[in-house]
Amino acid sequence: MPGVCPVNSSLQLLLLLWATHNTMATNWLSLARQPLARAGTAPCGRLRGLTAGQLGVCRGRGEFMESVRKGAEMTIDECQHQFRYRRWNCSTTTRGVSVFGKVLSQGTREAAFVYALGAAAVAVAVTRGCSRGELQKCGCDRKVRGVSPEGFQWSGCSDNLSYGVAFSQSFVDEPERARGLSSGRSLMNLHNNEAGRKAILHNMRVECKCHGVSGSCELRTCWKVMPPFRRVGSVLKDRFDGATEARLSLVGGRPVLLPRDTLLKPPSPRDLLYLVPSPDFCQPDPPHGILGTRGRRCNGTSRLAPDACEVVCCGLGFQTGRAEVVQRCSCKFSWCCSVRCQQCRNIVLLHTCTE
Missing domain, CATH: 3.30.2460.20 (Wnt (Wingless and Int-1), C-terminal domain)
Incomplete structure (x- = not known):
């Protein structure tokens, strides 16, 4: 590929690779274990596992932290459901703020899945809070109005997914942006975070209500709703099974992730990427959160x-x-x-x- 510099032929790329595999795991998931002070507030100074930027988001939009906590719970529960029959079944550890131990510290398929699932969970939890009127700064999506090409009237309370996605980007993506886009692991995390959010967007549903005499449905009013989170988890699990192993390369002097197998086409924004093969998870390795x-x-x-x-x-x-x-x-x-x-x-x- 023109303009692509192989990983092993560039000193600059080797320096970038030094930061590729090791990274802070999704420590915000530890919020699932940390009760907040009271509904609608967050004692930001007491929360563990957040980066400085995430603490800034907490201080600026504290009422959203309960939704983030719910998103952390959703991530752990759904991960354990989707992987209940796998060697690694999303087992958690009680030590420190890294919920899954050091399993996610390497750029494996499992890390790709959890990052995507976590970004989606925060977007879903915040969007639900908006639609239910639990958050003062957002509400229903009022942009969905008028008559659809199918002839029904847009009405009701459409899920404000754009707001939930924007918050997920500002909170979940913050550690990667702060670290900079020069490492393969940051690029991997950001790609998978966005793939998680797209799993919601591409599975939105339309719900309708009929109006008319005796249910004649002379008029239908409809609104957009998010898919059940179980559906999002299933979609991402399928993406996990078909994830692409990537390598860090320089294209025009810019670090990018490309398939390690040069015969494969570049992954789509909805695909998951990983950098290193997974361990076999057979033998117990408690320091890394692997129970065998x-x-x-x-x-x-x-x-x-x-x-x-x-x-x-x-x-x-x-x-x-x-x-x-x-x-x-x-x-x-x-x-x-x-x-x-x-x-x-x-x-x-x-x-x-x-x-």
Whole structure:
């Protein structure tokens, strides 16, 4: 590619690479463990894990910090849901302000996913706060007005995603902008942050209400709403599986990330990028927040799925046992308006990685 300087042929690029892999993890996620003083305020001086710039955002817009805290909780919960069958299942550590330990300190696929998910979660949480009237500085998106090409009337309270995205950019992206755009890791984080926010934008939905005699729907009023966060997590999980390994290069004297495989086309803004291969996560490495897979539940009936015992247990073996589970069964609808179920006890096989 004309104008591209390979990584190993430039002293300047080698200096940039020195700061490529190691970076402060998304320590703002520790807000999930830090209760705020009271609703609508944030004791900024007491919050741990924030950079100086993020503390500045906190002091200027303290009422938003509760939404940021909710975004941190959403990130951890959704990560653990999406990776529940993987070797690394988003296990958290109680030490320090780095929620996931040092797992995210390297530019791996896992780091790419968590950064994208975190940026999306903050945008969603702030947007919800705007739509619900919980934040004084924002409200519904009033720009969506008039008649659509499909013939319905835009009305109602459309989610103000543009405001949520702008806040996410100012808060979540701040550490990378402060560090400068000269390191591959900063470029990676910023790219993945934006990919997370685009996962919301490209999955917005339209909800409508019919008006007219006896529900004739002579007039429809509609508004735009964000997708469920579970949908955002699923989209980003798919992007994780297809993430592109990138390398830092100089194009016209400007550092950029390009696919390590030169036969691949440049990734789109919605794709995830990573810089280094992931560890296998098989053996415990507590200092880095890796708990290993011993004792983990796995799927003993599959050999290829991500949750298969051969995969999760790293080929080190698994054991099978029986357990009694209590489940709802024989559910019947009772007029009006409840569902009554019986409790059924079943014996199931449980597969766990060898301790």
